[in-house]
Structure formats: C-alpha cells, structure tokens
Amino acid sequence: MLRHFDEELQQLKNDILKMGALAQEAIINSVDALKNRDKAAAKKVIDSDIEMDKLELAIDDKCLDLIALHQPMAKDLRFIATAIKMNAELERIGDLAVDVAQRALAISDKPLLKPLVDIPILAEVAKRMVAGAIESFIKGDTELAKKVVLSDPEADTLKRSVEKELIYDYMMKDGSTADRAVPLLLAARHLERVCDHAVSMAENIIYMVDAKVVRHHPEELK
C-alpha cells in the first residue's frame, strides 16, 4: 500500500523535475537568444523566470510541511534535504539564464563580434550537466551524478578559452570591441556558473543515495 507520505514525496520529486525542465528550457532559450541576437526570445526568458520563482517558493513550502508534519528520517530526510538544495540550485540556474538573456539584449542591436564557437559548446555542456543532475536525482543514479561532477573541468576550460580569446584577441587589441566582448565574457561566466550548480546538485544527490559526503572531498569520488 502506498502511504500518503510516499505520495507526497513522489509529488515533490515531480515538482523538482518540473523545476529542472524549466531551468533547462531557460538555458536553451537564453543561449539561442544570444546566438541569434533575438530580443523577443531574450525577453521571453526574462519573463518566464517568475514561474520558476513561484515554483521555488511552493517547493520550499512543501519541503517544510513534510519535515514539520512527518519528521522524516534516514533516506526520506536525505531526499527532502536534497530537494531543498536542488530547488535553490535550479532557481539560481533560472536566474543565470535570465542573466544570459540580458547579455543577449545588450548585444542584440550591434553586429556580432565574432561567430560564437565555444559559448554554444559551453551551453551544451551546461545543458548536459543539468540534465544529468536531474536524471540522477530522479533515478537515484550515483554513477551519473559522479559523471556530472567530473564534467566540471570541461566547463572551466571552455570558459577560460572564451575569456582568453575575447580579452587577448579582441579587447586588448581594440578597446572599442569591449561593449560587444564584455557581454559575451559575462555570458560564458554565467554558463560556467550553471555548470557549478549542476555539480553541486550532483554532489547532493550522491549524499541522498549513498549518505556519502563528496562535497569538498573529491577523493570520495574515486
């Protein structure tokens, strides 16, 4: 017999899944807006953030209700604690997508400085890492969560590559490119932060499943 509490946990899982879907959609749309200098798409991302904000509050409320009313223990406690943290990480990812969209707006009326190469790749890595974190949460798959954590250097390398190119090849050679280079620089930074949030989610998922703390303990991943 499925208990009422189990049904509520399942509902919480569905809500996190929805939050994850919104976050992924926001990243995809914001990067598309950046690539295509599409003002309307950028504004849509900014406007849609309110839905994530509302869902974040509702999930937080649900988690507190579950703790207050059921006093969960062991794996239930770890699940709810992880849901609270994931909720905050996903909401922050939504905010970062808004940041990318604002950078898209900033350059939308100007000619593109250069064809975007590394930023779309970084966006793909970010999407993949967030999707991996969500999937590992839903399936309780720690191997997948570990892969997400171990993907972080890839994102860092891509961000550094974008920074290096924009700073040394453009801004230092021609200061007048700064107004188009800086928004791209910031967009790369925002996407790299999305990857950091995916890593944080994945680390929490490993704790949720195995009760093993890997945060600040990279050796535990081996």
Next chain:
Amino acid sequence: MHNVDYEKQPGMENFHPSLVKGPVGINMNYMGEADVFGPEAKISARKVNFYYGAKRALNNINISFSPRRVTAIIGPSGCGKSTFIRLINRMHELVPGTRFEGEILIDGLDILSPACDAAELRKRVGMVFQKPNPFPKTVFENVAYGLEVNGVTDKHLIEEKVVDSLKKAALWGEIKDRLKDSALGLSGGQQQRLCIARCLAVSPEVILFDEPCASLDPISTAKIEELILTLKKEYTIVIVTHNMQQAARVSDNTAFFLMGDLIETGRTDRIFKAPRDKRTEDYITGRFG
C-alpha cells in the same frame, strides 16, 4: 576478545570518542560493527540469550553502553528491548519460567551471576517505568523510601538527600511547599519526575528508562527529556522508547532491536540519517512490514 588497533577497525566511527581514547579490547561481531568491551564501557552485554519458557526473546545480544552517555533502544513491540533493559537490573527474576545465557558486565562485574546481590545491584542501577508509580505516601516519604530501606537513619542526611534528589529531578521548585502532600496528588509529569528523584536518592550509577514519557503530555515529555540530558553528565542512561524523535533528541547512541536480535547500533545521528541495515531504515522511516 583480542587486542587490536582500535583506530583501524571498521565501524569505530560509530562509537563516541570517549570509547576510543586508547587501545581496548574489541570484539567484532554482528554486521561488521565493533563492540567495545574495554575498560571505558560502563555496561557490556556479551552473548546474551533470554527465554520466556521455551520462547527465545533475545538472541546473542552483544552491546556496550558508554559511561555518562544516553543510549536509546528502539524497535517494534515485542522485539525484546524492554526484556533486555530489565536484565540490567535483574527485573527478569520477578518473572517465573525465565532463563538466560551470557553475561552483562557493569564495570567488569557480571551482574547476572548469582554471586552478585540483586538488592545491591538495584542501588547501582535505578529504573523508571512507563507509568509513574509513586507509593501512596507523601512526596518526602517517596524520595526518602529508598534510603530508609537501605538502613539510613540520619534524618539530616535523609533530608539533604531528598532535597538534592528533587532538585536534580527538576521538581524542587514546583513542590518544595508540598513535601507533606500525597504524591498521588501530583500531575503525571510531576509523578514521573518524583519517581526519577526516588531513583536518584540512592545514588545510582546507571538509570534505565522504560518508555518514561509514554503516558505524558508534550510539556511533561519535554521536561523529562531535558532532565535526561542533564542527568547524563553524572549517570549512564539507557532509554527504551517507541518515539523515534525522542530517541534522536536525547540519545548519543542508538540500538535497533528486531525480533530478539540486535540489528544495528551506532551513533544516533548516523543511525537516523544513514542507517546501514535496510531493516533499520524500514523501521525508522515507517515502512516496516
């Protein structure tokens, strides 16, 4: 039992640091967890079996209790937890047709041995029950009773002990003007604290609590729990409780019993956040059975 390097033993993180200060004898047994039977364990049960007639109620229990710590024993009804703590002050002797195997050591002395005097033992090991059971006497007489039956006649000493015990039981402020009133007129929570004071008056080393808050309201329960946390500075405490939140709040270590077996023991925070045995997890998350 053999001497080993305690730091290298798996499961040692489950024991309070007070137990792992130096090399001690360790007996690796159930679930790969380590039991400490060293000089720092106040109570050690070794290979304890217990029978009600032909029915075996405890199966090969090996567990130790740290001094000045609270250990909670949890488990479903009929799992043997009350049977086990009643062995620690030989209450089982009051039930006909029972027998036991194994030994329970308190400071190295086997308290189940016929050589150990049960009356002397019960001075060292006090017990508080589910239902408050004050005598139909005054408040003062209830607390003084244990001293008087133990031959204390010095009235000043008795008075001093009664006041001290009532203070330790966090009851003095409430009933200092009612010492000559009947104990039966106190509230349930006050009666339970009076029973704790009665227990403290004979200066025990170990206090056993068998579901001490089962019949109390949340305010009285909170007072008893606060009291347990205060008392552990001086006494070794073992508490049987069905209330998992209570076990989590008051205990340092927790042991889970199931159908007469000790399934898992360890630090309370670990047991309630990340139990190792699925049966423990199922029980504490309410999915048992």
